[in-house]
Amino acid sequence: MKSVEPVKNVFSVDLEDWFCVQNLNGIIPRDRWEKCESRVERNTLQLLDLLSRHKVEATFFVLGWVAERYPDLIREVEARGHEIATHGYSHRLVTSLTPDEFRADLEESIDVLARCSGQTVRGFRAPSFSVTRKTWWALEIMKSAGICYDSSIFPVGFHPDYGIPDFPLDPRQLPEGPFELPMSCARVFGRKIPCSGGGYFRLFPYAITRSLMHACNAERRPVIFYIHPWEVDPGQPRVTMPAVKKFRHYNNLGLTLGRLDRLLTDFQFTSIRKLFPEA
Numbered sequence: 001m002k003s004v005e006p007v008k009n010v011f012s013v014d015l016e017d018w019f020c021v022q023n024l025n026g027i028i029p030r031d032r033w034e035k036c037e038s039r040v041e042r043n044t045l046q047l048l049d050l051l052s053r054h055k056v057e058a059t060f061f062v063l064g065w066v067a068e069r070y071p072d073l074i075r076e077v078e079a080r081g082h083e084i085a086t087h088g089y090s091h092r093l094v095t096s097l098t099p100d101e102f103r104a105d106l107e108e109s110i111d112v113l114a115r116c117s118g119q120t121v122r123g124f125r126a127p128s129f130s131v132t133r134k135t136w137w138a139l140e141i142m143k144s145a146g147i148c149y150d151s152s153i154f155p156v157g158f159h160p161d162y163g164i165p166d167f168p169l170d171p172r173q174l175p176e177g178p179f180e181l182p183m184s185c186a187r188v189f190g191r192k193i194p195c196s197g198g199g200y201f202r203l204f205p206y207a208i209t210r211s212l213m214h215a216c217n218a219e220r221r222p223v224i225f226y227i228h229p230w231e232v233d234p235g236q237p238r239v240t241m242p243a244v245k246k247f248r249h250y251n252n253l254g255l256t257l258g259r260l261d262r263l264l265t266d267f268q269f270t271s272i273r274k275l276f277p278e279a
Contacts, residue, residue: 007217010181010224011058011269012151013047014125014198015077016040016066018230018237020091022128022161023245030090033065039236040066041073043229046257048080054264058082059272061125061151061226064089064109067116074116083271084113085123086147093130093161094138094152103141110145122279123272125226126152129162129183139177149179149272149279151224156185156192165192170221171276179279181272184223186212197225202252206259210266222275223267232257 017040019028028036051058060077062084067074078084089109094102110121124147131138131152142150157165169192171181185192194200195212204212213223230236234254241249272279 006268007220007222008268008270008275009222010272010275011056012224012226013058013060014087014226014228015044015060016063016087016091016228018233020063021249023241023249024239027239027241037237039233040229041070043233044073046232047229048077050257050260052080056264056269057271057274059085059123061085061087062113063087063091064112065091067112071116074113078117078119083273084117084119084121085125086110086113086121087125088127091127093128094126094135095130095132099137099141102138103145106141106145122148124150124152129154132162133164139174143177147178149181149276150177151181153180154183156194179276181224181276184216186215195223197227199248201227201259202231202256206262213267227260
């Protein structure tokens with residue numbers, strides 16, 4: 001019997017600092033970001049070292065605000081052989097922007113990344129996956145700005161800030177926009193359960209994530225996995241916030257790096273440009 005090749009998955013990093021996250025929006029306004037202790041260099045280097053040990057090429061969706069302040073860090077990501085894509089400039093949700101504001105934010109991020117690296121920016125991921133039915137207009141703007149692929153749509157319906165519940169689980173070319181790589185969910189008893197990383201990776205026991213990812217791969221679907229540098233940093237400053245957000249943000253930070261090491265042993269990963277050269 002002919003052996004079946006293992007499915008390769010995408011490893012991606014949403015490169016932002018701990019104070020940029022949506023959970024802290026309103027608690028730490030953008031005009032205070034400059035005064036916060038930055039930990040993005042140290043945390044990103046930990047992820048780069050981990051990826052190097054496992055010989056994995058990843059896609060880094062870089063926040064323009066961070067790239068502008070730490071251009072040498074972005075050059076180090078590129079020097080280590082990884083793909084540079086954009087996470088926008090200001091980490092404002094697409095749902096909070098007008099089309100003109102979104103275009104300006106996207107183009108500013110592309111311009112900053114062009115100055116930091118020698119790569120053409122081909123990919124985009126919206127902050128907090130905020131490409132929804134309400135912001136479908138953003139796809140055409142991405143395409144006109146030269147974005148070849150997007151990885152912003154979460155095909156779920158339970159989250160208050162994001163999700164398109166009826167969106168297909170498979171990557172596909174969108175007629176009105178770029179190639180779409182939706183965030184990954186496994187089918188479990190007719191329900192879609194996220195297994196694409198981030199908070200889901202920290203909150204679920206590792207065995208559940210592994211099982212869900214195996215279920216996706218059994219359907220020959222690659223998992224689009226993501227993590228943030230701040231998620232490997234249990235020593236980051238603690239901020240007072242509502243209990244649910246506090247749990248979602250801080251739980252299991254000390255376990256993330258070890259879990260990632262196991263994940264990179266248990267599954268095969270590569271970058272978007274390697275896995276989807278047609279995008």
